[in-house]
Amino acid sequence: GNSVTQMEGPVTLSEEAFLTINCTYTATGYPSLFWYVQYPGEGLQLLLKATKADDKGSNKGFEATYRKETTSFHLEKGSVQVSDSAVYFCALTPGSEKLVFGKGTKLTVNP
Amino acid sequence: GAGVSQSPSNKVTEKGKDVELRCDPISGHTALYWYRQSLGQGLEFLIYFQGNSAPDKSGLPSDRFSAERTGGSVSTLTIQRTQQEDSAVYLCASSRKGTGGTDTQYFGPGTRLTVL
Numbered sequence: 001g002n003s004v005t006q007m008e009g010p011v012t013l014s015e016e017a018f019l020t021i022n023c024t025y026t027a028t029g030y031p032s033l034f035w036y037v038q039y040p041g042e043g044l045q046l047l048l049k050a051t052k053a054d055d056k057g058s059n060k061g062f063e064a065t066y067r068k069e070t071t072s073f074h075l076e077k078g079s080v081q082v083s084d085s086a087v088y089f090c091a092l093t094p095g096s097e098k099l100v101f102g103k104g105t106k107l108t109v110n111p
Numbered sequence: 112g113a114g115v116s117q118s119p120s121n122k123v124t125e126k127g128k129d130v131e132l133r134c135d136p137i138s139g140h141t142a143l144y145w146y147r148q149s150l151g152q153g154l155e156f157l158i159y160f161q162g163n164s165a166p167d168k169s170g171l172p173s174d175r176f177s178a179e180r181t182g183g184s185v186s187t188l189t190i191q192r193t194q195q196e197d198s199a200v201y202l203c204a205s206s207r208k209g210t211g212g213t214d215t216q217y218f219g220p221g222t223r224l225t226v227l
Contacts, residue, residue, distance in 0.1 A: 031212065032212050032213045036218075042220075043202070043218045043219060043220040043221060044202065044204075044218040045217075045218065046215050046216070046217075049213075049215065051213045089154065091154075093212035093213070094212070095212055096159075096167060096212060097142060097144070097159050097161075097167065097206075097212060097214075098144065098156040098159055098167060098169075098170065099144075099146070099154075099156060099204075099216060100156070101153060101154035101155075102153075103153045104153065104154075
């Protein structure tokens, strides 16, 4: 079946630290891959996406590369800020329209 | 422009009662989705509309759950005879076309349902 596995949190970092949140997937066909973010008290919003192998999605200093050979879409940021504290969800659309989500990773960035 | 809106933002009901949750998608978006977010199950897909039709209802957990969409716009999710396990945040999303799996889905703020 289609599934997404992402690293369990919570993750706590100091400001300006490097961030990696691992995400791997299982899917039939060629899924599109997404990272969504949920800031405290707010709704889910798209952070970045990639629709084919080797594509790199980027936004707000975050990046993720669609790696078909390792079925991965790891999220990275070189220098996190306090304002990046949120829950991050990796997700895919497995050739259909519904999003299949990972369980989410809570990130806390301390000043 | 206006985003996806949902009402009510919070709903507390008693076990066995019926509830209706409403979603107003972004104007012009043909695709609409319902998801459920709960502590135990994470984010789960419920149903997808393309226009007024629902080609994928595979995520509806039981026949107590139903949804409709009228005029290619507003959607209502109805839960009959609510149970405590229905307590969750119900999220609605819309996207421009909803084809090919590449569209960005824009989410509303959700309705928090508590079944006592």
